[in-house]
Amino acid sequence: MSVALPAADITRALMRISHEILERNSGSQSLVLLGIPTRGVHLAQRIASNIATIESATVPLGTLDITLHRDDLRMQPPRALMPTNIPSVGIDGRDVVLIDDVLFSGRTIRAALDALGEIGRPKSVQLAVLVDRGHRQLPIRPDFVGKNLPTSLTQSIKVHLMEMDGCDEVLLESQGGAS
Amino acid sequence: MKHLLSIADLTPTSAMSILDTAQEMSRVSASSVKKLPTLRGRTIVNLFLEDSTRTRISFEAAAKRLSADVINFSAKGSSVSKGESLKDTAQTLQAMGADAVIIRHSASGAAQWLADSEWMSGSVINAGDGTHEHPTQALLDAFTIRKHLGGGTGDLRGLQVAIVGDILHSRVARSNVQLLTLLGAQVILVAPPTLLPVGVESWPVQISYDLDAVLPIVDAVMMLRVQLERMNDFFFPNPREYSHFFGLNRDRLRTLKSGAIIMHPGPMNRGLEITADCADSARSVIVEQVTNGVSVRMAVLYLLLAGLQEEEPSVNS
Incomplete structure (x- = not known):
């Protein structure tokens, strides 16, 4: 097991992503940030507070659970649903930024796009992830990436965040525990 | 499951x-x-x-x-x-x-x-x-109670719920007694003795024959339908006497604890177990159920x- 991204790097990456989101959208007026449970929610909160510091503006922040839109529901036992909170401003005509911890096959994001379609019609949808590990199975790409981490399919990525796990780190684990 | x-x-x-x-x-x-x-x-x-x-x-x-x-x-x-x-x-x-x-x-x-x-x-x-049994009815009742009295999350610990009326024929009551108890609530059954099933003493509930004594202490009161299609025996003398002792009416509505809710699984016999003004009052969550x-x-x-x-x-x- 090796540390791919230590705490300080995570903080820097999130700060950079916050700046990039503001740059791309020329400010924060039209933004809505949606975190995908569970860890994407905490990342979205951090990005929102970064933006509040940079622009002294509050960005509408919400969560989007995609469980009911997954394409692999029938392959696993039933999953517990996580909360979905759409900010009161809605998403119609807004620039929505989806935020998740790891981008892998792209299937979660496909499900998220389906879920968004049922809530409203955003002006644009952008994707911010802390780690892009490759191996996409769908034509989906991120707009903002904390770190590109080329992996093999036998490896796994573990993201730990202070809010849930007591520390900030991204770990790269090889099968069998050897690193 | x-x-x-x-x-x-x-x-x-x-x-x-x-x-x-x-x-x-x-x-x-x-x-x-x-x-x-x-x-x-x-x-x-x-x-x-x-x-x-x-x-x-x-x-x-x-x-x-x-x-x-x-x-x-x-x-x-x-x-x-x-x-x-x-x-x-x-x-x-x-x-x-x-x-x-x-x-x-x-x-x-x-x-x-x-x-x-x-x-x-x-x-x-x-x-x-x-x-x-009627398990989904009990689940929706517990969900409604939790939303109004439990803050929308957690179990029902510390709440008291009265179930009033025809317990004998009621699958809703049987499911609710089990589920509400499972979630930590205390259930009080209120009914004439003729409408309580044999063996009810072994249920995890309190039993009362006096609706007026129970109403001021409970957080939710669930009125059951008098199942006229199953009334093939002499369970009570006549509907008016039943209403008088076990029906929810305007006077009894005033004795409810503040914040208490009125529930009914439907369909209602308006005027028999519940009067129209109780069913349509602000306390009633019957439509929300x-x-x-x-x-x-x-x-x-x-x-x-x-x-x-x-x-x-x-x-x-």
């Missing part, structure tokens, strides 16, 4: 997971596009061999919001009225590829019988069997049908 036959099959954890899932499902019911793709391609049969309005349409709405195909089947107008047996009906449904059967039947134990039989392989959901019923049934269908069914699956994975 493959079937939902009885509240007795639930643990506090699995019951809570149904309520938590229902909480999320209620957001779907409140959104502008009330549709999810979750159960696309699944076939659900509403097998209602006893009359029902809200349970049947509630299950139908729940299944349709999750994109399942729904086949409605009622005794009237089907071969059941020509004398076809439950076995033949079940085998017909199996042959049509039903993934789940929601059954209401006038015989207690019909749902269990169908689930234990080898006539069909799908899930069985009990939507009321005789005087035995119907709305919550759809969310709870969506949660049950999701948990039973959406995932892979293993040999010993658990609701929380």
Whole structure:
């Protein structure tokens, strides 16, 4: 097991992503940030507070659970649903930024796009992830990436965040525990 | 969990997971596009061999919001009225590829019988069997109580709920006693002795014959329908006397604790167990119970049908 991204790097990456989101959208007026449970929610909160510091503006922040839109529901036992909170401003005509911890096959994001379609019609949808590990199975790409981490399919990525796990780190684990 | 036959099959954890899932499902019911793709391609049969309005349409709405195909089947107008047996009906449904059967039947134990039989392989959901159980009604009642009195999360510890009326014939009462107790609430049954079942002393409840003494102390009062179709014996002298002692009226409404809610599983006999002004008062959550019923049934269908069914699956994975 090796540390791919230590705490300080995570903080820097999130700060950079916050700046990039503001740059791309020329400010924060039209933004809505949606975190995908569970860890994407905490990342979205951090990005929102970064933006509040940079622009002294509050960005509408919400969560989007995609469980009911997954394409692999029938392959696993039933999953517990996580909360979905759409900010009161809605998403119609807004620039929505989806935020998740790891981008892998792209299937979660496909499900998220389906879920968004049922809530409203955003002006644009952008994707911010802390780690892009490759191996996409769908034509989906991120707009903002904390770190590109080329992996093999036998490896796994573990993201730990202070809010849930007591520390900030991204770990790269090889099968069998050897690193 | 493959079937939902009885509240007795639930643990506090699995019951809570149904309520938590229902909480999320209620957001779907409140959104502008009330549709999810979750159960696309699944076939659900509403097998209602006893009359029902809200349970049947509630299950139908729940299944349709999750994109399942729904086949409605009622005794009237089907071969059941020509004398076809439950076995033949079940085998017909199996042959049509039903993934789940929601059954209401006038015989207690019909749902269990169908689930234990080898006539069909799908899930069985009990939507009321005789005087035995009506688990989804109890779940929606618990969900409604939790939303109003428990802050929308957690269990029902510390709450007192009165169930008033025809306990003897009520499957709603039997399911509710088990579920509310399982979730930590204290249940008080209020009924004339003739409408209490034999063996009620062994239930985990308090029993009272005096509605006026109970109303000021409870957080929720659940009025049961006087089941006139099952009143084939002398249970009470006449409807007016029943109303006088066990009906909820304007004077009794004033004695309720502040914040207490009035519930009724429907259909109501207005003027018998509950007066119109109580049923339509601000305390009444009777219409909301119907709305919550759809969310709870969506949660049950999701948990039973959406995932892979293993040999010993658990609701929380």
